[in-house]
Every structure is written in structure tokens, then in C-alpha cells.
Amino acid sequence: MIIINVINQVDQNIILYIFNHLRTPILDDIMTFFSSIGDYFSIWIIICILLMISKKYRTVGFIVAMVLLTNTIIGELILKNAIGRVRPYDALNLDIVIKQLSSYSMPSGHALSSFSVAFVVLYLVKQWKIYVPVLILAIAITLSRVYLSVHYPTDVLLSVLIAFIVSTVAIKIGKKKGLINGKY
Template structure:
């Protein structure tokens, strides 16, 4: 069996399981709200700006913003246009979308990439908030599956790319000792 065919089959099985077993009215509402937190990376931009205006945490905010910019360039600007993976809401049997149909390609998930890029930076400096930070990122990522706009491998790719981008930005800041 072709590996790409196998991965697609597993992706479809997971999405269909979520669609067939987890969708209820209250969850529909909650997932729309959760996914909106990640729209345009807005929650992460707000957190970054709040950190930037505080002199003590300015560099952490700048790193978080840098990680967001890097993920936008690599994920949205490059990878999506190279891979050109259609979204599941276009690729699989019709489904009633609960949000506006995204216009970009599916891989990697931008919501997930930006979430894990910023959480990767914040985790390094705010260990006491590890659970809360990762919970927000995981919920945003899951909402993309629930809403049928990403495949599980889009989410996995977004997690990996986001964490790599956070490591790159932290390394750059530490290397040049921007203070």
C-alpha cells in the first residue's frame, strides 16, 4: 500500500470518527469560539503585545511575535503553496461547515502552527503556565479537526513546524543576546 494513500486513509478515518461521534450542538458552538481565538493568530498577537509593553517581558513578547512571523512565512507563505493539499471540507463528502470555508490550502494548519510557535516560546519562560498554554494550543488545533477544515496530519505538521520555529527564534535571540 502506498504510504500517502495509507496516511490519507488514516486521516479520513479520524475525521469521520470525530464527525460521527463527537458532534453535538453545544460542542459546535464551543469549537467555533475556540477556533476563532486562533484566527489570524490574534490571541497570540495580543499576548505578545501585552508582553512587549512590559519592559521585564519585552524580549519574550518579541520572540513570540518573531515566531509568529516565521511561521507565517514558512507555513502560509511557502509550505501551503508547495504542498497544495485541499482541505477535507472540499476533498471528502459534503459537510455543513460551521465556519466560513477557509480559502488557503490545508497543510500545515496555520492555527496550529502559530499556536505551538508562541507556546513553544512562552513555555520556555513561563513554566508555571505550561498546562494552560498547551491546553489552549491543543484546543485550537483540535477545533480545526472538529470543524472539518484540517486533516490530523495538517495538525501534526503544524505542531512540528510551530515548535521548530519557536526553537529557531529562541536560538537567534540567545545567540545575539538581544536585551
């Protein structure tokens, strides 16, 4: 229990430092933008559809869809409710620039969906013009959630870890079933 208290204290200190020392109106706007394009997994669903439409990347699109669906079930339906972690802005009584949320904090759905797509694309797509922007977008969306005080750093770290594990398992299954044969 002591380690959880230490982790929680470090998380709170990071949130308070960002809130008190790094917040600016310009950064608020930038981070709100990145956070909003991750709402409801919208950007990732669009990317998934674009991948599935493309004959070359159709398999990647289907793997992305499987990982997104799996991680939504694991993160949003199971872990968020099982863990029940209060959001930083509520725990620390902070005013935020985006709409308050009714769900719990851990794991971060934005980070989970962002890195679900990023890890699959990073692993399966050999074109840097595709995987680099996807990775940068995933990082920006994920960081925006901590900046906006809606997630603790450990919320997003757990989300990235889950995304990595599920993406790796999905890719291994895809290879074993003969659906994936190298990079696209």
C-alpha cells in the same frame, strides 16, 4: 506514494469518525469559539503585544513576534501553496458549521501560530500561571480545527513540528546573541 495514501486514509477515517460520532451542538459551539479566537492570529497577536508591553517579558514578546512572523511566511505563504492539500470538508463532501475557507489545508495556520507562541512561552517563562493557560489555549484551538473538519490530523501535527523547530531555532539564536539569559 503508498505511505502517503495510507496517511491520507487514516486522516480521512479520523475526520469521518469525529464527524459521524463526536459532533454535538454544544461541542460545535465550543469548538467554533476556540477556532474563532485563533482567526487571523488575533489572540496570539494580543498576547504578543501584552508580553512586549511588560518590561519583564519584553524579550519573550519579541521572540514570539519573530517566530509568528517566520512561521506565517513558512506556513501560509510557502507550504500551503506548495503542498496544495484540499481541506477535509471538501475532500469528503462534509457540511461544516463555520464559513468555508479558500486556502489549502496543510499546514494549519491556527496550529502553527498557536504552538509558535506556546513553545516560546513554555520554554522562556517560568510562571506556570502564564505558560499553562497559553498551552491549554494552543491545544484547544488546534483540536478545534480537526473537530470542525477544516484540517486533517497530519496538518496540525506538521504545524506543531514546524512551530517547535522554528521556536527552538529562534531561542537558540536569541541565546547566542545574548538576548535570552535564562527563564523570565
